[in-house]
Amino acid sequence: MSQRERDSLTLLGNKQVEYPTTYDPSLLETFQNQHPTRDYMVTFRCPEFTTLCPITHQPDFGTLFINYIPDQRMVESKSLKLYLFSFRNHGDFHEDVTNIIMNDLIALMQPRYIEVRGLFYPRGGISIYPFANWANPQFSYESMAQQRLFSQLSDIETPASSHV
Incomplete structure (x- = not known):
């Protein structure tokens, strides 16, 4: 990673970061994928995700799994953490938040x-387990996306499961 790219990551290493109180996608930052010629999966497990029910405004807690195959850019994890934190006071249904x-x-x-x-x-x-996926049409993952969409229920063992 070049020094210029390191300097563009404004949240990483910043000790005085303020946690957001409202939904804010502008918090997300990226960096250059160092292996763009190779297909590989990046997984984030976010076991402390919190959002609000849009009707009752009661907190909803869950674990999010984000899996992606990067192309040229990758999401920086601290910016992702702060972005996900911005949902803490955001009211949307589970299915909406996932999408x-x-x-x-x-x-x-x-x-x-x-x-x-x-x-x-x-x-x-009642537990709700929404799943959304997308395959960039420039690559050959459409069939995998469809297969993952329709087989994802077999991947869920229990609410406390860490298996994806």
């Missing part, structure tokens, strides 16, 4: 493939 996060990451990085899975903890006796 918003995926859409923001697509706009940011234009990955080859991306999927976002939410494992939200029960409220009222």
Whole structure:
């Protein structure tokens, strides 16, 4: 990573970062993929994700899994952490939050493939596990995206599962 690119990462290493109080996709930062000729998967497990129910404004807790195959740009993890924190006071349904996060990451990085899975903890006796994925049409992942979409339920073992 060049010094210029390091300098462009404004959140990494900054000890005085303020945590956002409202949804803010502008927090997301990227850096250059050092291996753009190789396909590989990057996985983020976010076990402390919190958002608000848009109706009751009660907190919803869950674990998010973000998997992506990068192309030229990659998301910087501290900026992702702060971005996800910005949902803490944001009111949207679980399905919406999952798709918003995926859409923001697509706009940011234009990955080859991306999927976002939410494992939200029960409220009222029901757990919700939304799953959204997208394959960049410039690459050959459309069939994998469809297969992952329709087989993802078999990947879920229990709400406390760390298996994806």
